[in-house]
Amino acid sequence: MAKDKKLVEAITSMEEDFAQWYTDVVKKAELTDYTSVKGCMVIKPAGYAIWENIQHELDRRFKETGVENVYLPMLIPESLLQKEKDHVEGFAPEVAWVTHGGLEPLQERMCVRPTSETLFCDFYANDIHSYRDLPKVYNQWCSVMRWEKTTRPFLRSREFLWQEGHTAHATAEEAEERTIQMLNVYADFCEEFLAIPVIKGRKTDKEKFAGAEATYTIESLMHDGKALQSGTSHNFGDGFAKAFGIQYADKDNTLKYVHQTSWGMTTRMIGAIIMVHGDNSGLVLPPRVAPTQVMVIPIQMQKDGVLDKANEVKTALAAAGLRVKLDDSEKSPGWKFSEQEMRGIPVRIELGPKDIEAGQAVIVRRDTREKLVTPLSELPQKTAEVLETMQKDMLERARAHRDAHTYTARTLDEFKDIAENKPGFIKAMWCGCQECEDALKEEAGVTSRCIPFVQEQISDTCIYCGKPATKMVYWGKAY
Amino acid sequence: MAKDKKLVEAITSMEEDFAQWYTDVVKKAELTDYTSVKGCMVIKPAGYAIWENIQHELDRRFKETGVENVYLPMLIPESLLQKEKDHVEGFAPEVAWVTHGGLEPLQERMCVRPTSETLFCDFYANDIHSYRDLPKVYNQWCSVMRWEKTTRPFLRSREFLWQEGHTAHATAEEAEERTIQMLNVYADFCEEFLAIPVIKGRKTDKEKFAGAEATYTIESLMHDGKALQSGTSHNFGDGFAKAFGIQYADKDNTLKYVHQTSWGMTTRMIGAIIMVHGDNSGLVLPPRVAPTQVMVIPIQMQKDGVLDKANEVKTALAAAGLRVKLDDSEKSPGWKFSEQEMRGIPVRIELGPKDIEAGQAVIVRRDTREKLVTPLSELPQKTAEVLETMQKDMLERARAHRDAHTYTARTLDEFKDIAENKPGFIKAMWCGCQECEDALKEEAGVTSRCIPFVQEQISDTCIYCGKPATKMVYWGKAY
Ligand SMILES: [Zn+2]
Ligand SMILES: [Zn+2]
Numbered sequence: 001m002a003k004d005k006k007l008v009e010a011i012t013s014m015e016e017d018f019a020q021w022y023t024d025v026v027k028k029a030e031l032t033d034y035t036s037v038k039g040c041m042v043i044k045p046a047g048y049a050i051w052e053n054i055q056h057e058l059d060r061r062f063k064e065t066g067v068e069n070v071y072l073p074m075l076i077p078e079s080l081l082q083k084e085k086d087h088v089e090g091f092a093p094e095v096a097w098v099t100h101g102g103l104e105p106l107q108e109r110m111c112v113r114p115t116s117e118t119l120f121c122d123f124y125a126n127d128i129h130s131y132r133d134l135p136k137v138y139n140q141w142c143s144v145m146r147w148e149k150t151t152r153p154f155l156r157s158r159e160f161l162w163q164e165g166h167t168a169h170a171t172a173e174e175a176e177e178r179t180i181q182m183l184n185v186y187a188d189f190c191e192e193f194l195a196i197p198v199i200k201g202r203k204t205d206k207e208k209f210a211g212a213e214a215t216y217t218i219e220s221l222m223h224d225g226k227a228l229q230s231g232t233s234h235n236f237g238d239g240f241a242k243a244f245g246i247q248y249a250d251k252d253n254t255l256k257y258v259h260q261t262s263w264g265m266t267t268r269m270i271g272a273i274i275m276v277h278g279d280n281s282g283l284v285l286p287p288r289v290a291p292t293q294v295m296v297i298p299i300q301m302q303k304d305g306v307l308d309k310a311n312e313v314k315t316a317l318a319a320a321g322l323r324v325k326l327d328d329s330e331k332s333p334g335w336k337f338s339e340q341e342m343r344g345i346p347v348r349i350e351l352g353p354k355d356i357e358a359g360q361a362v363i364v365r366r367d368t369r370e371k372l373v374t375p376l377s378e379l380p381q382k383t384a385e386v387l388e389t390m391q392k393d394m395l396e397r398a399r400a401h402r403d404a405h406t407y408t409a410r411t412l413d414e415f416k417d418i419a420e421n422k423p424g425f426i427k428a429m430w431c432g433c434q435e436c437e438d439a440l441k442e443e444a445g446v447t448s449r450c451i452p453f454v455q456e457q458i459s460d461t462c463i464y465c466g467k468p469a470t471k472m473v474y475w476g477k478a479y
Numbered sequence: 480m481a482k483d484k485k486l487v488e489a490i491t492s493m494e495e496d497f498a499q500w501y502t503d504v505v506k507k508a509e510l511t512d513y514t515s516v517k518g519c520m521v522i523k524p525a526g527y528a529i530w531e532n533i534q535h536e537l538d539r540r541f542k543e544t545g546v547e548n549v550y551l552p553m554l555i556p557e558s559l560l561q562k563e564k565d566h567v568e569g570f571a572p573e574v575a576w577v578t579h580g581g582l583e584p585l586q587e588r589m590c591v592r593p594t595s596e597t598l599f600c601d602f603y604a605n606d607i608h609s610y611r612d613l614p615k616v617y618n619q620w621c622s623v624m625r626w627e628k629t630t631r632p633f634l635r636s637r638e639f640l641w642q643e644g645h646t647a648h649a650t651a652e653e654a655e656e657r658t659i660q661m662l663n664v665y666a667d668f669c670e671e672f673l674a675i676p677v678i679k680g681r682k683t684d685k686e687k688f689a690g691a692e693a694t695y696t697i698e699s700l701m702h703d704g705k706a707l708q709s710g711t712s713h714n715f716g717d718g719f720a721k722a723f724g725i726q727y728a729d730k731d732n733t734l735k736y737v738h739q740t741s742w743g744m745t746t747r748m749i750g751a752i753i754m755v756h757g758d759n760s761g762l763v764l765p766p767r768v769a770p771t772q773v774m775v776i777p778i779q780m781q782k783d784g785v786l787d788k789a790n791e792v793k794t795a796l797a798a799a800g801l802r803v804k805l806d807d808s809e810k811s812p813g814w815k816f817s818e819q820e821m822r823g824i825p826v827r828i829e830l831g832p833k834d835i836e837a838g839q840a841v842i843v844r845r846d847t848r849e850k851l852v853t854p855l856s857e858l859p860q861k862t863a864e865v866l867e868t869m870q871k872d873m874l875e876r877a878r879a880h881r882d883a884h885t886y887t888a889r890t891l892d893e894f895k896d897i898a899e900n901k902p903g904f905i906k907a908m909w910c911g912c913q914e915c916e917d918a919l920k921e922e923a924g925v926t927s928r929c930i931p932f933v934q935e936q937i938s939d940t941c942i943y944c945g946k947p948a949t950k951m952v953y954w955g956k957a958y
Binding site for chain 2: 033034035036037041042043044045048049051052068069070071073074075076077093094095096097098099100101102103110112122123126127138142143145147158161
């Protein structure tokens with residue numbers, strides 16, 4: 001029992017210190033480890049398996065919309081990075097530079113890709129000639145590097161894994177359509193697969209991507225009331241096309257510039273899963289993304305027939321398409337419960353001699369700890385139902401939490417009071433000036449998260465300057 | 480018709496210039512493209528889809544043996560790379576060095592990983608404490624960089640994609656077992672999935688991996704008679720463990736060094752597929768690895784009912800689990816045939832008004848061009864059969880080609896004559912001295928490919944020095 005406690009006690013409670021709680025969960029659930037490479041992480045099997053499920057599901061959804069995967073080089077020659085002015089200004093200060101290849105200095109230094117717009121443009125400039133070559137709807141899964149000063153596992157690290165989609169279209173309309181389409185893919189993915197509700201909207205000019213005409217975003221709210229930018233989709237217009245000379249001969253035989261988009265989602269979503277769903281016993285994984293959905297834990301395992309029956313249960317659940325494991329290690333049941341909870345496995349099935357005698361087992365939900373005594377014959381079907389219910393409940397609980405932490409401000413005093421005392425989103429009107437945005441950052445410590453697609457006319461004037469305002473903005477402190 | 484010819488004429492014939500034929504196929508089948516990043520390639524959708532199938536199947540086979548995936552950083556601090564003497568000597572001359580992060584010079588430069596033994600060792604030194612932590616059977620899918628001087632798509636490029644498995648075990652026996660197990664996974668994968676027959680064996684000390692105690696390899700023979708090292712599996716013994724201090728407390732409470740292995744397979748296998756199976760009409764993909772297995776090509780598409788029926792056929796084949804596409808573009812059927820052949824799609828189905836009237840379609844095999852007139856009702860089943868037969872035939876044809884190009888040398892003159900005039904493998908006895916190996920390279924231009932597991936006692940003396948010899952070696956020119 002002392003041992004059982006040790007595992008749980010090792011976690012700081014989230015109410016006491018949320019940041020430390022996060023670090024503890026990442027460590028105790030064995031998602032990542034530190035390395036000798038400063039600012040980078042090792043993603044361990046339990047963490048990487050979550051990423052594989054994210055990849056698999058996102059990739060499937062991408063391909064349904066006609067996306068094709070490709071792979072481009074990881075290095076970008078400096079001259080290529082510099083071709084689009086805003087883009088280089090945004091990224092040059094935070095890239096890692098390769099200056100030597102083998103024993104020789106390079107003629108031109110190259111950076112490790114922080115993102116691959118410039119490489120895709122270079123590629124498209126060679127590959128696109130005619131309207132028949134359009135659209136290009138390409139994506140790549142890779143790692144990128146940004147030389148961050150302070151880092152946290154999944155949320156901010158010098159290297160991270162992601163996908164980056166890069167498309168080229170004949171018309172501005174088609175590019176805008178694709179930009180929004182991919183934002184919707186991300187939003188549906190977050191809600192349906194990760195059980196994370198999101199706000200869809202547009203970034204202000206200040207917050208948009210370096211080189212983009214428009215950046216769209218999905219914003220989610222963590223348990224501590226901070227926002228997390230969870231996926232972005234950019235419309236570049238023909239800005240990059242002009243900088244890189246990407247033209248196509250249209251049906252009327254005139255040369256036209258293409259219109260481009262890019263969109264990305266990263267391993268930081270694993271951080272979002274932890275911070276939206278976790279509790280003081282550790283990780284809570286939504287069933288759809290959980291690498292292991294069910295852990296069968298035998299009670300009094302040494303007794304005749306218990307392990308056999310536990311194996312039977314495991315086989316039956318696997319046959320029903322569930323991802324199931326059996327913990328037949330020599331640890332105590334209590335210790336196994338703690339481990340299963342720490343790792344966020346959505347459901348455990350407890351099975352002891354008395355249960356077997358009664359022809360039943362106990363299904364225990366990770367999120368509510370609700371226990372459901374179930375006849376063995378109905379176990380596969382009931383477990384599947386519990387997982388489905390849990391997936392839905394987790395989304396609804398996260399939505400309720402977000403709504404309860406979304407505030408409306410009508411005066412600057414009210415705004416500042418909320419920003420200081422009530423962690424969460426603040427809805428307030430904005431005139432559209434960057435000066436007001438800067439001032440709110442300075443005076444209230446919040447940034448604009450997005451101009452949501454679903455607007456409300458809270459008042460007629462800007463929360464900061466009092467001038468006429470027609471845009472309602474979500475504000476908040478962000479990761 | 481002129482247009483149809485153009486596509487095919489663009490390929491140099493393989494008999495005329497095999498290297499140029501290879502380059503032409505890679506280009507015309509749209510597998511890769513050149514980039515502004517010297518020595519690196521763009522892998523285009525048709526090429527990347529092959530890699531995805533390779534990944535998916537290999538990963539499945541790995542996981543069946545208990546492998547778990549992880550992700551480690553892409554950069555290696557110089558001090559870490561230098562910890563194992565042989566290893567750094569082997570790799571330091573060919574790595575890319577990162578010297579600046581953002582605007583600041585780094586305190587210690589880091590290389591882009593050429594392979595990750597040192598990072599895994601650093602990780603294992605922290606992560607392994609007790610016999611309970613063993614074995615570790617980890618793998619990662621990533622890209623690596625080696626600063627090659629001359630490059631060719633898939634075969635040799637500065638950056639390539641691969642998987643690298645890295646394991647740690649309690650005993651030497653267990654490490655050796657895993658090394659051989661993974662070599663067998665590679666061999667079975669090549670033969671069963673890629674239809675490429677391989678020779679399993681051990682590398683000589685001269686040819687083994689920098690830092691390994693033993694390197695095992697699978698060697699395959701390309702159509703031009705050159706060998707390709709297709710996958711390697713290394714047993715490190717406890718050499719790395721001692722350099723990095725990776726110890727565990729055993730059951731008897733004494734500290735022991737772990738025994739390690741690593742094993743890898745790369746995108747160069749796409750080059751192998753091209754060079755083993757391709758012909759003068761382009762690529763020929765084995766059905767199991769082909770992203771598209773069947774192309775339905777309607778004849779006289781504008782005629783009433785043809786396109787409808789072609790769509791029906793496509794739907795029926797897809798329902799039978801085949802990967803099928805319909806080419807309903809405005810090109811001529813002849814052009815479509817050429818394209819389907821160039822891209823190596825294993826089977827096409829021709830379907831015109833007369834076929835429809837007769838209730839039939841024509842299945843055409845890519846490899847033999849054999850035509851099979853088939854009732855529409857039997858089409859899904861017959862197509863599946865043709866694909867299965869083709870997969871088997873391709874392996875047998877490649878095996879027959881390899882066997883026909885495997886020669887036995889009993890005298891040095893005979894050896895040199897074969898090396899000069901008969902492209903292929905040469906089997907010959909070897910005394911075990913590196914001097915003889917060096918001399919054969921110098922005088923006959925061949926390297927030892929492997930000491931095969933299946934030995935033959937061809938003679939009692941070394942082909943070069945005439946001293947007693949017990950090892951039969953495969954020699955050849957290699958990519
Ligand atoms: Zn204002
Ligand atoms: Zn000799």
